[in-house]
Amino acid sequence: MHDLKHTTSRRHFLRSAGLGTTAALAGAAGLAPLTTAARPMQNADKKKLGFAIVGLGKFSQEEMMPAFKDCKHAEITALVSGSPDKAQRLAKEYGVDSKNIYNYQNFDSIKDNPAVDIVYVVLPPSMHAEYTIRAAQAGKHVLCEKPMAPTVEECQRMIDVCKKANRKLMIAYRAQFEPFNLDAIERIRKGELGKIQAITSDHGRIVDPKGDKADEWRVVRKLAGGGSLMDVGIYSLNATRYLTGEEPVEVTAQEYSDKSDPRFKEVENNIHFTLRFPSGILATCTSSYDIEQVKRFRVFGNKAWLDLDPATDYYEHEMTIGKKDGQMKPSIKEGNQFAAELDHMAESVMQNKTPKTPGEEGLQDVKIILAIYEAAKKGKPVKVN
Amino acid sequence: MHDLKHTTSRRHFLRSAGLGTTAALAGAAGLAPLTTAARPMQNADKKKLGFAIVGLGKFSQEEMMPAFKDCKHAEITALVSGSPDKAQRLAKEYGVDSKNIYNYQNFDSIKDNPAVDIVYVVLPPSMHAEYTIRAAQAGKHVLCEKPMAPTVEECQRMIDVCKKANRKLMIAYRAQFEPFNLDAIERIRKGELGKIQAITSDHGRIVDPKGDKADEWRVVRKLAGGGSLMDVGIYSLNATRYLTGEEPVEVTAQEYSDKSDPRFKEVENNIHFTLRFPSGILATCTSSYDIEQVKRFRVFGNKAWLDLDPATDYYEHEMTIGKKDGQMKPSIKEGNQFAAELDHMAESVMQNKTPKTPGEEGLQDVKIILAIYEAAKKGKPVKVN
Incomplete structure (x- = not known):
């Protein structure tokens, strides 16, 4: 049911949307220029891809994290939080190795962790661009909560950085999987x-x-x-x-x-x-x-x-x-819309396909x-x- | 339940709305100047007031006329139609004396019929002003369907003529009686x-x-x-x-x-x-x-x-x-909103009170x-x- 037909105008939009140059945006959000070379898709032979959950608030704890138990292709393998106690408690609950707990300072070292394929950004919207970009630059694919970001410029930068890094970017529009x-x-x-x-x-x-x-x-x-x-x-x-x-x-x-x-x-x-x-x-x-x-x-x-x-x-x-x-x-x-969404993200990576709700979908709403x-x-x- | 409280702004509106001069509107719709002197309210001692139904279309036949059986103070005593056969058939069905059947040509002679207290105008909106004004000038009170009329000028003229003739004018907002x-x-x-x-x-x-x-x-x-x-x-x-x-x-x-x-x-x-x-x-x-x-x-x-x-x-x-x-x-x-509405119109006449949904209510919507x-x-x- 994910292969819905779109009218010409929508298909056109998805095809043509915002894949422009990053030059105009270089330096936005105080980030370093792009240096990450294109990588091949990874972990295509894994049965489940590992997710790092960035932001362990009410929504993560009560709604989204419990949905992983219904996933075929997605599992929680890392947690990112400013609150060590909360992270430890949830790591134990979800069977996450405590060496896979990160905070916002050491987050970029996640690049060296092969247990993490996908970073799910569940932070307030103003932080979406920063953590999406840091994740992509660490070589991870990104699932990001909506709204994508407060400005068009940040959305475009997120798209551009993920494209340049050859990483998938999906915006978490759960209703489109319900x-x-x-x-x-x-x-x-x-x-x-x-x-x-x-x-x-x-x-x-x-x-x-x-x-x-x-x-x-x-x-x-x-x-x-x-x-x-x-x-x-x-x-x-x-x-x-x-x-x-x-x-x-x-x-x-x-x-x-x-x-x-x-x-x-x-x-x-x-x-x-x-x-x-x-x-x-x-x-x-x-x-x-x-x-x-x-x-x-x-x-x-x-x-x-x-x-x-x-x-x-x-x-x-x-x-x-x-x-x-x-x-x-x-x-x-x-049906569990969260599990469907998480599995779709994992499958998009495994099969090297554009997610149904890519960055361009988030940009358009913004x-x-x-x-x-x-x-x-x-x-x-x-x-x- | 008809005495609902209104906020100041609404009460103010109902009090102050559109009771201006008729001079500016004299001659509108090709009507004769007002000659009808103010009359006292009539039939205050009747138990039921007589309604002339003007326009015997689907709404009249299927919804409104059957509601009179539930009325305490309203009864159908006359019919006005361009279709003599339909009028005869309905007169028989509703026990209306066939001498109380009018057409659009002889409608004004309704002024001589004491069986008619109130004229209910159920015609297309463009005809509301004409028949409201002719009814008031024939000395009858008027209940008129919504929308009151296609223009503010016509609405104002309807209000002015009824006021000058000392006749009640109510717009048939049935939902306000439901x-x-x-x-x-x-x-x-x-x-x-x-x-x-x-x-x-x-x-x-x-x-x-x-x-x-x-x-x-x-x-x-x-x-x-x-x-x-x-x-x-x-x-x-x-x-x-x-x-x-x-x-x-x-x-x-x-x-x-x-x-x-x-x-x-x-x-x-x-x-x-x-x-x-x-x-x-x-x-x-x-x-x-x-x-x-x-x-x-x-x-x-x-x-x-x-x-x-x-x-x-x-x-x-x-x-x-x-x-x-x-x-x-x-x-x-x-409850039967039509019966409540018809009774309210009759009671407004009997008790010489302004109806809950007077001409000013219709004018405001227009x-x-x-x-x-x-x-x-x-x-x-x-x-x-």
Whole structure:
């Protein structure tokens, strides 16, 4: 189910996106010029590739690391953390050799560790570029969390460095490996909904930096890069792209954040945006950091609508299809989207294939996110290239 | 449940809205100058007031007229139609004296019929002003379908003429008399959802002028005044106003209609719009004439969200409330919104009270609808007064 058909515009985008020169970006983020020569893909004969997990926060511990038990081709072989005690505890839990524990200072020595094939960067967005680039320069392939980075320049640099180092770069868009979402895409492509007219998608949650340690960095602009749009609105945005199979040409947006609320002094709370796609489809999305959790979309066709609510949860999904003669809830088997994603990354390396969600996919979302911010600020539509 | 509390801004709006001079509008729609002197309210001692139904189309026959059987204060006493056979058949069915059948030529003679207290205008929007004004000038109170009229000028003229004739004017916003919607408003006002951050509402259906006679006029601009927004998007719009209890200050909008589709040569198909309310709430709505039927809204608060889907159906509604600890579906009794609306109109006349949804309510939606069209056309936000 990973070989979804894309429309011409999307295929064109994936082929042509951002593989330009690195010269213009040399020196960005204070990094040394590229010296790593192209390497052959490694470990093609291993059954499982070794992952180093960089950042052992709540998401890593509670959601992603437990998924490795369901992987066929991926295993945790190293941990990178600023907290030695936490790293030791998790190393023991996951059977990781304690010599494979790194901190942020000695991270680059991971280049000498053959147990590590892939580095998974699970840090706040502002640190994605640095650790992706350091990993690639250490000869490792990279899986990086979304949003890819707060700026287009950093995203481009990440792509360029990995390309030059001949390392795979994949952005962790888990929903694109989730069975209900894949089923929805398939139904749309097969025409079950008829001609798509509109999409709506809403993502939100209560950000609570006092109550939840994982939210501390989310309200700090220099760490998060932005607010609810970067963190949860990106699910709405990415969904409109994989559901339509098109790239938006124009965005409009409105924002509202109560600046007297200390959580929203630096990052936005509510942002609503509409994407116009080449075929005419309008997709309208909402994103919030101050609503009870919602993760849903609905696709409106002229034969039927398809609803996923929740659409992008970790473990629970529900699909409803509304047709002229009534509603139905298709029976779809829940699957471990994290394991599918991790295995896909490993297989991309083993088979020397471009991952389904490469750096260019992450870059495209960041470009659109920045256009949404611009549209909200200027109060007018912004073209997206 | 009809005495809902409004915020200051909404109360202020209802008090101050559009009761200006009629001089500027004299002669509009080719009507004679106002000559009807103020009359006292009539029939205060009747148990039921008599309604003349103007326009006996699908909606009248299938939805609204059958509701009179559940009314305490309203009964059908006259019919107005261009089709004598249909009128005779329905007169027999509803026990209407055949001398109380009118056509569009002799309609004005209804002034001499004491069996008629109220005229209910159920014609295409372009005819609302003419028949409202003729009814008021014939000494009758008026209930008029939404949208009130295609232009602000016509709406204002309807208000002015009814005021000068001392006749009540109410716009038929049935959802404001529907138990699930009233329950939702009450929960919001009581704070059950916490601070409201956002609203989304989607309304759409397949317009089919070849298959459904009731859709023939809907694709003709000079009859309908507009497309999906005027016909179904108005439910989304009106909902955002009664749910927030506020009046929007700014709108943005995007439209897409395939002009090669003969249905959309004159009127719009898809239009998405966002309203910004004074408290900061953003409400994002979609409207379509080419999607399988949808009539829903969700209100997102910082303690809970509240979903009505369907929200504005004739007979079926479902409420879901999502909180931190899970979802619940409150048990609310379905009620006949049409009967409640018709009785409210009759009681407004009997008790000489301003109806809950007076002409000013209809005018306000028309003002916002025209601002939405302008925003979509210009591609920039438009202020709403």
